[in-house]
Amino acid sequence: MTDQTVGRVLGTSDATPLQFWVAVAPGAYLQLDDVVVTGRELPDGSTVTIAGVVTAVRARHEGAMFDSDVFAIADGALPAQIQEAAEVTTTRVDPEVYVPPSPGAVVRRATGDARAGALYFDRMDRRVPMGFGRDGEPVYLNADFLDGSRGAHVSISGISGVATKTSFATFLLYSMLRSGVLGGAGEAANTRALIFNVKGEDLLFLDHPNTRLDERTVAAYGKLGLPAGAFRDVRVYAPPRAGDSSGTPDVGSRQTGIDPFYWTLAEFCKDSLLPFVFADADDERQQYTMVVHAVTAHLVKVAVPAEGGISVEGRRINGYADLVDFIVDQLSDEETRHAWTGSAVGLGTVNAFARRLISSKRDLARLIRGDLAQRRPHSINTAESAQLTVVDLHNLPDRAQRFVVGVTLKREFERKEKTGSANPKLFVVLDELNKYAPREGASPIKDVLLDIAERGRSLGVILIGCQQTASEVERRIVTNSAVKVVGRLDPAEASRTEYGFLPPAQRQRALIAKPGTMFVSQPDIPVPLCIEFPFPGWATRPAEAGTPPDSALRSVVQKTDPFAVVGAAVGGISDDEIPF
Known part of the structure; x- marks a missing residue:
């Protein structure tokens, strides 16, 4: 397809090397996010190519003076014409001679190689498909800024239940694992991912194909160069049922392929896990934190493993409640x-610690066990697990969720520190990041997440954090995220400085963005790109879990024209179809 002429550079508005206006030609149109290209001839005869993205569009009557003239013009009593104009923000200048485009210069809609050059896709050695642009063409993310080669970490923000943050995070993970950008088969197979499931049982069926896959969705995945289907290698962990001495996983819908996770009393004492019982950021502002660390150190010295529990100073302890x-x-x-x-230490401080510790018995008794020590392996270790490990937290109270997240991340990060190698990679998907790493206060979990944000890149630990409000997340974590993604935003949140990377028009659009629409900022491209990602190919709820034959999927791809159906397949997540 050749470039299409859509207008000329406007002469009544200033044109600069970084921004200019285009008068749209009769019979043509430009919409937000369109990619255009123009040229400027220099005195030496060389040509500078200037490409950009449409960031604003307007239409007006030329020849009208008063607001009421619109009625006379509509009735044909007053001569005037409608003129549309589009604001273009420059994305690339080649060669880098920063001169403004000449008024009257022809502007074309960029397609094919011209579009790839305008968006720097031609300079991405490893491209991760992340959805489609407004023109129905694939949009890519530079894998170098995702896997730690040149940058790392992803921050995804948006309103809960509308912005589809977790849906995009899992799609991005799926694309990373299945697009072939990780190198050879060995490296791709060694890559690990860890997802914490906090909302219902939606993420417990990632290894099941979605029964709602249709021809259009399969074709959309095909155009992105991805197979439409489920994650291939998944292991699910869930906490034991409360009061169940057999350690049965506490899930309702998934009955097979799921293991319980817990910590023994000996592990709790030896590994100094007591501070994660007090993992709320508010706790660190209390004086009894000095008691927490003193008791933790003492337990390391005096706790001795014993069959079915531990022995502390001659007393046999068989459960967490007994230990408390x-x-x-x-x-x-x-x-x-x-x-x-x-x-x-003052008695008041000790009593404050004791009250907090006593209140943890109900929340943590099923996670810290003395009666299950002889059962099958119970530890969450991604290096010995499947390629994708899902840790189910949705049945746990808030304090127990904090404990699991904090201890799991601490252990995973310590394992990576011991190896000292960035390979294999570990991608961590964590929702509700503002709860675990709030801007104010300190906590053991926040310390671990800060370590991941600041040193994780060198160790191959990549954080994909999701939150409703980036303004409430620790600033250093957001700042260290090379890729920033925004879905539907609350009006008050959109005005925060954390979203300064969005142009004014995109900030306004984020207030009305539909599910499946995201604005993605990456270091390679000066302007955030608006993308729509396909409906998940994996089951997002128990009712969608199925196993259609591979032959059926192949026949769908063969019968479908991808280009004709992409527009209908992307952004196809309506309000009642929000997966997570």
């Missing part, structure tokens, strides 16, 4: 309190 009661008894006794606190 024992610690409280030791702190209540004046003769033993000093040995456990390590210093002269």
Whole structure:
């Protein structure tokens, strides 16, 4: 397809090397996000190619003076004509001679190689498909800024239930794993991903094809160079049922291919996990945190593994509730309190710690066990798990969720530190990031996430964080994210400085963006791109889980013209189809 002439550079508005206006030709049109290209001839005879993205469009009557003239013009009583104009923000100048385009210069809609050059796709050695532009053509993300080669981490923001943050995060992960950008088959197979499921049981069926896949969706995936289907290698973990001594995973819909996870009392003491019981950022502002660390250190010294539990100073302990009661008894006794606190701590501070610890029994008793020590492996270790590990948290109370997230990330990061290698990669998808790493306060989880944001790239740990409000997330985590993604935003949130990378028109559009529409900013491209990603090829709820034969999918692809149906397939997530 050849470039299409759509107008000429406007002469009544200033044209600069970075921004200019285009008068749209009769019979043509330009819409937001269109990619256009024009040229400027220099005195030496060489030509500078200037490409850009349409960031604003307007139409007006030329010849009218008053607002009421519109009626006379419509009735034919006053001569005037309609003129449309589009604002273009420059994305690329080649060669880099920053001169403005000449008024009257022909402007064309960029397609094919011209479009790829305007959006720097031609300079991306490894391209990750992330959806389609407004023109129905694929849009790519530079894998170098996703896997840590030149940058790392993704920040996804938007209104809960409308912005489809988790849907896009899983699609991006699927595209990364199946597009072939990770190199050879060995490297791709060694790549690991960890997802925390916090909303229902939506993410427990990622290895099941979606029964709602149709011809148009399969064709859309085909145009992106991706197979339409489910994740291939998935292992699901869920907490044991409360009060169940057999350790049965606490899930309702998925009955096979799921393992329980928990920590033994010996692990809890030896690995210094007590601070994660107090993982709320508000806790770190309390004085009893010094007691937390003193008790943690003492447990490391005195706790001895014993069959079915631990032994502490000659007392047998078989469960988390017993351990809490024992610690409280030791702190209540004046003769033993000093040995456990390590210093002269006020009784009020000790009581505050004890009250908080006692209240954790109900939330954490099923996660910290003494009665399941002899069962099958129970630890979450992505290096020994499947390519994609899903940790189900939706049945856990808030404190237990914080404990699981904090301890799991701590252990995974420590394993990567011990190896000291960036390979294999580990992608971590964490929703509700503003809860785990809030802007104010400190907590053990926040410390781990900051470590991942600041040092994870060198170790191959990549964070894909989702949050409703980026303004409430620790600034250093957002700043270290090379890729920033925005879905539907709340009006008050859209005005925050964290979204300064969005042009004014895109900020306004983010207030009305439909599910499946995202604005993606990446270092390679000066202007955020508006994209729509296809409906998930994997099941997003139990009712969608199925296993259609491969032959059926192949026949759908063969019978379908991808270009004709892409427009109908993308953005096909209506309000009642929001997966997560």
